[in-house]
Amino acid sequence: MAEIVLSNVQKFFGTVQVIRDLNLTIADREFVVLLGPSGCGKTTTLRAIAGLEDITSGEIRIDGKPVQDLEASERDIAFVFQLYALYPHLTVFENIAFPLRAAGGARADVEREVNAVARALDIGHFLGKRPSALSGGDMQRVAIGRALVRRPKAILMDEPIGALDAKLREDMRTELKRLHIENKATSVYVTHDQVEAMSLADRIVVMSEGVLQQVGTPIEVYQNPANLFVAQFIGSPVMNISDAKLETEGGQAKVRLGNASEAFGVPVTLPRAIEASGRGDGGLSLGIRPEGVIVAHQPGEGLVPLEAHVIEPLGAYDIVDLKVGSGVLRARTVSGFVGKPGDTVFARLDENQTHFFDTRSGQSLGVRLGA
Numbered sequence: 001m002a003e004i005v006l007s008n009v010q011k012f013f014g015t016v017q018v019i020r021d022l023n024l025t026i027a028d029r030e031f032v033v034l035l036g037p038s039g040c041g042k043t044t045t046l047r048a049i050a051g052l053e054d055i056t057s058g059e060i061r062i063d064g065k066p067v068q069d070l071e072a073s074e075r076d077i078a079f080v081f082q083l084y085a086l087y088p089h090l091t092v093f094e095n096i097a098f099p100l101r102a103a104g105g106a107r108a109d110v111e112r113e114v115n116a117v118a119r120a121l122d123i124g125h126f127l128g129k130r131p132s133a134l135s136g137g138d139m140q141r142v143a144i145g146r147a148l149v150r151r152p153k154a155i156l157m158d159e160p161i162g163a164l165d166a167k168l169r170e171d172m173r174t175e176l177k178r179l180h181i182e183n184k185a186t187s188v189y190v191t192h193d194q195v196e197a198m199s200l201a202d203r204i205v206v207m208s209e210g211v212l213q214q215v216g217t218p219i220e221v222y223q224n225p226a227n228l229f230v231a232q233f234i235g236s237p238v239m240n241i242s243d244a245k246l247e248t249e250g251g252q253a254k255v256r257l258g259n260a261s262e263a264f265g266v267p268v269t270l271p272r273a274i275e276a277s278g279r280g281d282g283g284l285s286l287g288i289r290p291e292g293v294i295v296a297h298q299p300g301e302g303l304v305p306l307e308a309h310v311i312e313p314l315g316a317y318d319i320v321d322l323k324v325g326s327g328v329l330r331a332r333t334v335s336g337f338v339g340k341p342g343d344t345v346f347a348r349l350d351e352n353q354t355h356f357f358d359t360r361s362g363q364s365l366g367v368r369l370g371a
């Protein structure tokens with residue numbers, strides 16, 4: 001069991017900085033997911049924690065003890081790579097037993113521990129096989145078994161199920177979560193798949209270009225993204241983002257998206273709340289997820305008529321593009337709600353799901369309409 005603390009961690013490869021001033025505390029027994037696009041520094045961060053990569057400056061502590069000067073083997077941390085990295089000439093049993101034997105474990109202990117891990121991972125029936133006889137998912141189970149068998153303080157996983165097909169990834173996700181609940185080892189997990197991050201993490205760490213963007217529970221980062229990057233990286237289909245202008249007229253406040261001819265009603269208190277945020281000098285962007293765009297068949301108070309364009313039927317629901325000026329606002333509706341492209345529907349923005357960002361800095365204004 002371990003708490004992992006990164007303080008002011010910087011990492012350069014030559015003159016290129018790939019981790020910028022990273023501060024992060026991972027609690028004992030926590031499952032933290034590092035999420036970000038390719039090249040943002042996820043693997044480098046993980047390797048730095050494991051001791052497979054030196055950091056340029058800053059400090060990494062495990063259970064309060066600085067570890068920069070410790071070798072990877074002295075940190076008591078296990079690493080699971082994207083590609084299985086199993087020993088092809090050894091049986092599954094021997095692959096899992098390897099770290100225990102290397103540490104001089106007694107024969108009976110090795111047997112007991114390997115069998116316990118095999119039971120947990122449900123791989124007991126092929127302990128005698130070679131890795132080449134296994135499917136991708138089973139190979140990765142063996143790799144995870146090999147990482148867990150030493151009962152390390154922490155387990156680091158770099159896209160461990162990224163190479164598997166969609167169905168297997170879903171199964172393995174559930175399994176990883178169950179394993180974590182049973183083992184309670186501090187876990188740091190890297191992925192660029194936001195669905196995987198949302199489903200596995202106690203907390204998600206969103207990174208972009210070596211910079212930590214936001215740390216929070218899945219619900220926090222989904223409902224209160226700190227900036228435009230997080231807002232658009234998390235959630236599918238992506239959040240609608242549009243230039244927005246506030247207008248007040250006759251005691252009513254409205255927000256106009258882009259160059260639209262119609263504007264959406266907002267609470268009269270909004271302009272003052274935006275001013276009070278002290279942000280927004282760089283222009284205003286409005287963000288709303290498709291499920292926050294409420295669509296009706298009939299006109300009514302506060303509803304804006306919009307023409308439907310593309311309709312994507314996704315089975316459980318539809319995603320409908322509504323024309324707003326020269327742009328589109330994507331709405332999530334029940335299946336078949338909008339009959340065909342060209343139909344006119346009536347829409348409003350759910351106050352509780354409307355976000356405002358400073359366009360230039362990308363930072364959220366922290367202003368919520370509803371609350």
Ligand SMILES: Nc1ncnc2c1ncn2[C@@H]1O[C@H](COP(=O)(O)OP(=O)(O)OP(=O)(O)O)[C@@H](O)[C@H]1O
Pocket residue numbers: 013018036037038039040041042043044045192
């Ligand atoms: N050994 C190295 N030498 C030089 N540059 C490196 C080295 N390792 C990584 N980089 C660079 O550091 C940056 C971060 O790489 P890293 O592998 O940490 O990204 P990542 O977030 O894991 O991406 P991916 O999702 O593609 O695995 C990239 O620009 C990469 O090219």
Ligand SMILES: [Mg+2]
Pocket residue numbers: 042043044158
């Ligand atoms: Mg990587």
